[in-house]
Amino acid sequence: xxxxxxxxxxxxxxxxxxxxxxxxxxxxxxxxxxxxxxxxxxxxxxxxxxxxxxxxxxxxxxxxxxxxxxxxxxxxxxxxxxxxxxxxxxxxxxxxxxxxxxxxxxxxxxxxxxxxxxxxxxxxxxxxxxxxxxx
Numbered sequence: 001x002x003x004x005x006x007x008x009x010x011x012x013x014x015x016x017x018x019x020x021x022x023x024x025x026x027x028x029x030x031x032x033x034x035x036x037x038x039x040x041x042x043x044x045x046x047x048x049x050x051x052x053x054x055x056x057x058x059x060x061x062x063x064x065x066x067x068x069x070x071x072x073x074x075x076x077x078x079x080x081x082x083x084x085x086x087x088x089x090x091x092x093x094x095x096x097x098x099x100x101x102x103x104x105x106x107x108x109x110x111x112x113x114x115x116x117x118x119x120x121x122x123x124x125x126x127x128x129x130x131x132x133x134x135x
Contacts, residue, residue, distance in 0.1 A: 001078050001079065001080045001086060001124075002078065002079050003045055003076060003077070003078055003079075004045065004046065004077055004078070004079045005039070005045065005046040005047070005048045005077035006045055006046075006047055006048070006074070006075075006076065006077065007047075007048040007049070007050055007074065007075035007076075007077055007121075007123070008047070008048070008049050008050070008073070008074055008075075009050055009051075009052055009055050009073050009074065009075060010036075010049050010050065010051055010052065011052060013033075013036040013038075013049065013050070013051035013052075013054075014033065016049045017031060017033075017038040017049050020038070020040050020047060020049060021038070021040065024040075026040035026041060026042050026047060027040065027041045028040055028041075029041050029046070035054060036050060036051025036053060036054035037049075037050050037051075037054060038050075048075075048077065050075075055075075055121075058099075058104070058111075059098060059099050059113060059121075060099060074120055074121075075120065075121040075122065075123055076120070076121075076122045076123070077123045077125065078122060078123065078124050078125070079125060079126065080124050080125070080126060081126060082126070083101045083110045083111065083112050083124050083125060083126050084101045084112070086112075086124050087100070087101050087112040087114070087124055090114055090124075091114070095114040095115070095116075095122075096114060096115040096116075097113075097114055097115075098113035098114055098115050098121060099111075099112060099113040100112060101124075103128060103132070105128065105132065108127060108128050108130075109125045109126065109127055109128055110125065110126050110128060111123055111124065111125045112124045112125075
């Protein structure tokens with residue numbers, strides 16, 4: 001497994017995305033306002049900014065899930081060759097489940113979520129082959 005991205009979960013997506021693009025000067029590799037998602041080139045480990053509503057939807061959680069502190073405000077994004085096997089292995093080691101593995105075709109990935117002891121999210125992902133991802 002390798003850390004590929006660090007995700008900030010933003011209360012005000014547009015303001016946060018603009019800050020990292022315009023003030024910090026990080027080139028946007030992907031910035032889609034409607035999806036409340038941005039990916040910035042910051043070197044080896046990329047920076048993602050995601051709106052709270054978009055992240056709650058991805059988890060199948062209510063819009064107030066982050067307000068409760070249940071999910072923290074940051075997420076580690078870990079690439080793995082086998083999301084399902086990694087998810088099961090980490091649960092067996094004591095990780096707390098947040099969302100079982102599922103394909104997110106619009107994102108072009110298979111993902112699963114666990115929580116660390118403080119409730120911060122860890123996303124396990126692998127890229128889907130192009131023929132499985134949404135156009």
